[in-house]
Amino acid sequence: MAELYGGIRFIKGIGEQxxxxxxxxxxTTLYDLISYFPRDYEDRSRLTSLSGxxxxxxxxxxxxxxxxxxxxxxxxxMELLKFDITDGTAKCGVTFFNQSYLKNNIRHxxxxxxxxxxxxxxxxxxxxxxxxxxxxKELEMVGRIMPVYRxxxxxxxxxxxRAIRQGLDAISDGLPETxxxxxxxxxxxxxxxxxxxxxxxxxxxxxxxxxxxxxIFEELFVLSCALQRRKFAGKTRAGYKLHPLDPDMFWSxxxxxxxxxxxxxxxxxxxxxxxxxxxxxxxxxxVGSGKTAVAAACCWFAACAGLQSAFxxxxxxxxxxxxxxxSDMLEPFGIRCSLLTGHMTKKQKNEVYEALRLGCTxxxxxxxxxxxxxxxxxxxxxxVADEQHRFGVEQRTSLAKKxxxxxxxxxxxxxxxxxxxxxxxxxxxxxxxxxxxxGRQKIDTFAVREDMRERINKFIARLVxxxxxxxxxxxxxxxxxxxxxxxxxSYYKNLRENVFPNLRTACLHGRMKAAEKEAVMRAFxxxxxxxxxxxxxIEVGVDVPNAALIVVENADRFGLSQLHQLRxxxxxxxxxxxxxxxxxxxSPESAQRLxxxxxxxxxxxxxxxxxxxxxxxxxFGSRQSGLPATKLAELSCDTETxxxxxxxxxxxxxxxxxxxxxxxxxxAEKIRQFDxxxxx
Ligand code: ADP
Ligand code: MG
Numbered sequence: 001m002a003e004l005y006g007g008i009r010f011i012k013g014i015g016e017q018x019x020x021x022x023x024x025x026x027x028t029t030l031y032d033l034i035s036y037f038p039r040d041y042e043d044r045s046r047l048t049s050l051s052g053x054x055x056x057x058x059x060x061x062x063x064x065x066x067x068x069x070x071x072x073x074x075x076x077x078m079e080l081l082k083f084d085i086t087d088g089t090a091k092c093g094v095t096f097f098n099q100s101y102l103k104n105n106i107r108h109x110x111x112x113x114x115x116x117x118x119x120x121x122x123x124x125x126x127x128x129x130x131x132x133x134x135x136x137k138e139l140e141m142v143g144r145i146m147p148v149y150r151x152x153x154x155x156x157x158x159x160x161x162r163a164i165r166q167g168l169d170a171i172s173d174g175l176p177e178t179x180x181x182x183x184x185x186x187x188x189x190x191x192x193x194x195x196x197x198x199x200x201x202x203x204x205x206x207x208x209x210x211x212x213x214x215x216i217f218e219e220l221f222v223l224s225c226a227l228q229r230r231k232f233a234g235k236t237r238a239g240y241k242l243h244p245l246d247p248d249m250f251w252s253x254x255x256x257x258x259x260x261x262x263x264x265x266x267x268x269x270x271x272x273x274x275x276x277x278x279x280x281x282x283x284x285x286x287v288g289s290g291k292t293a294v295a296a297a298c299c300w301f302a303a304c305a306g307l308q309s310a311f312x313x314x315x316x317x318x319x320x321x322x323x324x325x326x327s328d329m330l331e332p333f334g335i336r337c338s339l340l341t342g343h344m345t346k347k348q349k350n351e352v353y354e355a356l357r358l359g360c361t362x363x364x365x366x367x368x369x370x371x372x373x374x375x376x377x378x379x380x381x382x383x384v385a386d387e388q389h390r391f392g393v394e395q396r397t398s399l400a401k402k403x404x405x406x407x408x409x410x411x412x413x414x415x416x417x418x419x420x421x422x423x424x425x426x427x428x429x430x431x432x433x434x435x436x437x438x439g440r441q442k443i444d445t446f447a448v449r450e451d452m453r454e455r456i457n458k459f460i461a462r463l464v465x466x467x468x469x470x471x472x473x474x475x476x477x478x479x480x481x482x483x484x485x486x487x488x489x490s491y492y493k494n495l496r497e498n499v500f501p502n503l504r505t506a507c508l509h510g511r512m513k514a515a516e517k518e519a520v521m522r523a524f525x526x527x528x529x530x531x532x533x534x535x536x537x538i539e540v541g542v543d544v545p546n547a548a549l550i551v552v553e554n555a556d557r558f559g560l561s562q563l564h565q566l567r568x569x570x571x572x573x574x575x576x577x578x579x580x581x582x583x584x585x586x587s588p589e590s591a592q593r594l595x596x597x598x599x600x601x602x603x604x605x606x607x608x609x610x611x612x613x614x615x616x617x618x619x620f621g622s623r624q625s626g627l628p629a630t631k632l633a634e635l636s637c638d639t640e641t642x643x644x645x646x647x648x649x650x651x652x653x654x655x656x657x658x659x660x661x662x663x664x665x666x667x668a669e670k671i672r673q674f675d676x677x678x679x680x
Contacts, residue, residue: 041146045143069103112135113134165201172197189213190211212632238276242307245301247301262293262294278407284412287565287568311366342368471534506531552581659671
């Protein structure tokens with residue numbers, strides 16, 4: 001048996017040159033070779049009679065050459081080889097262009113199998129450059145369902161077909177099974193050897209399906225096991241074991257009653273924190289579902305046990321807002337809160353550092369500034385990260401490293417389709433706040449075009465007249481901060497000078513100094529500004545209950561989930577609220593996407609639509625996607641299989657937590673490779 005992870009030079013026909021070309025396709029080992037799955041298939045298996053071929057049909061016929069092949073020189077450099085074939089039902093003219101060498105391979109009176117695209121006009125049938133092989137020998141490229149591989153220079157279909165066939169033969173007795181027999185039986189999955197053989201050499205459509213089903217399951221199973229193992233590793237780590245407390249002690253001092261969902265999620269988190277193992281929990285909740293109060297409850301729980309909490313927010317404005325909210329909620333309990341942002345003076349920062357080191361501050365709320373070297377804790381027991389997808393895993397971990405295995409709570413307002421959540425946050429436990437506080441109204445959403453500009457402006461003026469405030473999210477021109485900035489400035493200038501000269505307007509963008517931003521935001525919060533023109537810096541979390549309308553320019557340039565986030569800036573108070581989306585694109589897809597958003601108000605549904613329309617790569621922006629590459633599985637489509645694979649992975653780890661059993665060795669190896677690939 002050949003070495004599965006060994007090289008492929010032993011394969012006939014693969015010399016140094018071709019090995020190099022194959023490397024371009026990602027094939028270096030024997031295992032890579034047999035895992036190089038076809039991108040498509042061509043059915044060259046069914047024999048058609050010549051009389052039955054239709055014009056333009058790709059067909060396979062078995063026929064006798066019934067005229068001597070002749071060379072014709074049509075014009076300089078162009079040679080035609082022509083002859084006729086017949087299968088007894090009809091005659092067909094065959095032409096090869098510039099392949100005069102074939103003259104000696106084709107003999108009058110002999111039988112061949114031809115595959116090609118036939119042309120037909122009445123009884124006049126022709127085919128050009130068909131693939132052919134002599135009948136009577138074992139057929140290689142015709143007479144079967146042909147796999148179609150992605151190619152590169154120097155590598156033809158034929159070379160790949162032959163190499164892969166040899167590769168499969170070489171390991172036919174030694175391809176280790178990665179899916180436990182019980183699982184295969186439960187889901188009717190074929191074994192590994194059969195699957196690899198059938199995916200490359202199927203005899204029927206069903207063969208392809210059976211092979212795919214098994215291989216997709218395998219892919220998702222390995223993925224699930226890898227994540228399960230990480231989760232298991234985290235689970236077994238000891239963590240601060242907090243003495244259980246009744247959450248009602250916390251809830252009773254809040255100005256509102258918690259929703260059932262908030263209560264449930266807090267109970268789950270408290271359960272983790274008193275289990276003796278480290279908490280690693282993701283709290284997902286739609287905009288406005290009240291995640292901050294959940295986080296505050298956890299900070300309260302930690303503080304009651306004498307532990308410090310660090311609360312990390314993605315922007316200064318949010319850090320400040322959270323600081324204000326958490327102080328309000330926690331100070332009645334005598335819990336001391338501090339704020340730490342990058343723009344504070346050195347002296348201010350040093351004071352916070354000192355308080356943290358001495359344990360005089362219980363909860364610190366801050367931006368990335370929390371990661372700086374000066375930050376040391378006396379007893380860091382809890383790390384909270386808000387709007388998690390903006391932070392890398394490393395940042396979360398590096399904050400946690402400032403303590404001794406603190407509990408970790410991550411909050412995401414981007415509802416992630418369950419499929420993706422399982423993968424991206426695979427090592428986390430997930431809680432969902434699937435309920436909004438009572439009294440929230442639906443935000444009426446309209447997708448409009450330029451011809452509505454006048455009416456929208458009147459609407460803005462009317463709402464402001466009623467005492468409400470308005471957000472205008474300005475053109476996202478591109479990813480470039482500079483152009484966006486220029487666009488916002490000129491948009492704002494026009495709005496202030498020409499459109500609403502009598503209203504109080506302000507402008508907010510990412511290039512302003514922190515202090516300026518804060519002042520602008522503060523003024524808007526305090527009701528001193530009627531209209532706030534802003535880039536997406538206000539996207540997450542900012543809370544102004546009096547804002548009742550958000551207008552988004554170039555809405556077609558945003559993802560639906562992001563628009564939903566933006567929309568969540570309004571409707572946070574008791575006022576009827578609206579969202580107007582200017583569609584400046586002509587594409588029908590844009591119109592369709594925006595229409596979907598007008599109808600939907602559930603962030604999870606919206607994220608599913610977004611995912612289906614734009615694919616997972618786009619979902620978080622490809623850079624942040626963190627999704628593993630899969631060969632066959634479509635993470636957004638093969639949901640059922642993923643659930644099943646997750647289930648089976650769990651069962652497997654219950655019976656063999658460290659994958660020590662002999663029959664799981666191949667799986668263990670695959671997981672190791674998966675982990676390596678994820679880390680790179
Ligand atoms: P998000 O989940 O988007 O972070 P927030 O935590 O900012 O939501 O909460 C949104 C608003 O709802 C805040 O003004 C908060 O005070 C309020 N809120 C949170 N929970 C409740 C509740 N159970 N009842 C009423 N209002 C609530
Ligand atoms: Mg929030």
